[in-house]
Amino acid sequence: xxxxxxxxxxxxxxxGSLKLACLASGLLDAGYFIGWFRExxxxxxxxxxxIVTGGERATYAxxxxxxxxxxQDSAENTVYLQMNNLKPEDTxxxxxxxxxxxxxxxxxxxxxxxxxxxxxx
Numbered sequence: 426x427x428x429x430x431x432x433x434x435x436x437x438x439x440x441g442s443l444k445l446a447c448l449a450s451g452l453l454d455a456g457y458f459i460g461w462f463r464e465x466x467x468x469x470x471x472x473x474x475x476i477v478t479g480g481e482r483a484t485y486a487x488x489x490x491x492x493x494x495x496x497q498d499s500a501e502n503t504v505y506l507q508m509n510n511l512k513p514e515d516t517x518x519x520x521x522x523x524x525x526x527x528x529x530x531x532x533x534x535x536x537x538x539x540x541x542x543x544x545x546x
Contacts, residue, residue, distance in 0.1 A: 427451040427535045429521050434540030437511055441544070445506040447521030447537055452502075455479025457524045459504045460533065461495065463517035463542075472528025473519070474506060484527050489515075511544045518542075 433445035449459065460475030474495035476483040483495050494507045504521065518539045525533030 429537035431537040436543040442509045447504045459523045461506045462520045465517045470530045513546045
């Protein structure tokens with residue numbers, strides 16, 4: 426059974442940092458994308474960052490490039506999203522997802538429970 430358990434998130438002022446973690450279980454060791462996505466009411470779910478497990482290939486949305494970093498700890502089966510220089514427009518529910526293609530949300534098979542990130546100005 427595949428499980429994605431997220432942690433992190435919370436509230437921060439603009440310019441601050443937060444780190445999200447996604448613990449994956451029940452999946453193959455490597456070779457698939459794990460991605461971070463975000464959603465605000467009334468808008469389409471947006472791909473933020475994605476990485477191929479066991480590799481270094483990562484991709485980012487233009488809106489977060491240079492501010493967010495996706496990384497992984499293969500020994501811990503955990504993927505992280507370090508978010509720096511946060512802006513109010515980063516406020517959203519953040520989801521991790523596994524087994525899909527890059528930042529294309531509709532292609533992903535497995536989803537975590539989501540964490541709220543709130544950035545105040």
